Amino acid sequence: MSYISLEVSCTEDFIEIFMAELAQIGFSTFQEKEDGSGLFAYSEENQIIEASQIEELFKQYFELTTVTYQLGTIEKENWNADWEKNYQPIEVENKILVRADFHSPNPKFPVEIIVTPKMSFGTGHHETTYQMLKLMQDKELTGKRVLDAGCGTGILAILASIKGASTVDAYDLDEWAVENTKENFSLNSCDKSVYKVWQGEVESIPVEAKYDLVLANINKNILLADIQHLQQHLEKGGSLMLSGFYENDIDDILNECQKFSLELTNQSVRNQWTALLLRKNK
Secondary structure, eight states: OEEEEEEEEOOGGGHHHHHHHHHHTTOOEEEEOTTSSEEEEEEETTSOOOHHHHHHHHHTTTTTSOOEEEEEEEEHHHHHHHHHHHOOOEEETTTEEEEOTTSOOOTTSSEEEEOOOSSOSOSSOSHHHHHHHHHHHTSOOTTOEEEEESOTTOHHHHHHHHTTOSEEEEEESSHHHHHHHHHHHHHTTOOTTTEEEEEOOGGGSOTTOOEEEEEEEOOHHHHHHHHHHHGGGEEEEEEEEEEEEEGGGHHHHHHHHHTTTEEEEEEEEETTEEEEEEEEOO
């Protein structure tokens, strides 16, 4: 399988903005250039993204910044080699180290997570994943039931398992993400009796399934459509953790959450990206 690839050259200030914009039109995996001069974006080839959509997107910014781009394709086999060449470990608040298996362990971090992505979003580099990890680190998860909705690399589900969750379920629409999550669980020596990973959308969650914590790091539009379904699988007093949207989208997300007695208990903002933690009161 091959993927649509887009190389964007821009100033560092606009990298996160373009990631958000490109996610809205169908790109799902992003990688910043090591020198801060732009980014690479990838999407499955069967994802319909018109060249005109990309052109219109960047045209909006021509008066604000200098940006150039080049559209192409990349084979799955070439993805990991390119990723390994540029990947650097991520440190989350001096508590969590996210690294590849070719990096050396660092004992100063209480928690280490090993990931090797296969075109899957969520290696910890993006502001949203970073904030979800940060919020999760402060939660007691021993014996808890956790769902990772749209799991990507499985990094959030893996942290839940490491922190002692008794049940960790994870799903993603992308078959490569499902395969990747399973492999990353194995890389982290997680207990196979604890986790389950499947391919599907929000409707694929078993009707009877209930969780103490539901994680969803997805884009704004999908979240607005899925919140009504995700909250049905939360126990009373359970938590819903959301990210994948900008600070100026908070009101839209909270307005939807309030329909289902979801109360904001914590939030994080990092470079205009936001993560919210909500409690189900009914």
